Amino acid sequence: MRAFWTIFWSLLLINMVSYVVANMQGDTYNYVLASIIAVVFAVLVMLIGEALPNEPVEKH
Structure with a gap:
């Protein structure tokens, strides 16, 4: 999940940013x-996210 x-x-977010940037530059929006x-x-x-450790780090 x-x-x-x-x-x-x-x-959702990358397409939104791509749409806004394309319009600001006067270019065409490319969904693909x-x-x-x-x-x-x-x-x-x-x-x-999988590479980061889940355990808390001990103080040194």
Whole structure:
């Protein structure tokens, strides 16, 4: 379920940013490219989340 929500929010937010930036530059909005970037971003976020330790670090 975490993967679904991560992909859902990344698709929503990256497409929104892509739409706004394309309009500000006077360019055309490309849904497919924005969606590909969003999925890659979601995978990277999930990999970073899995790589971080869950245990608290002891004070040194």
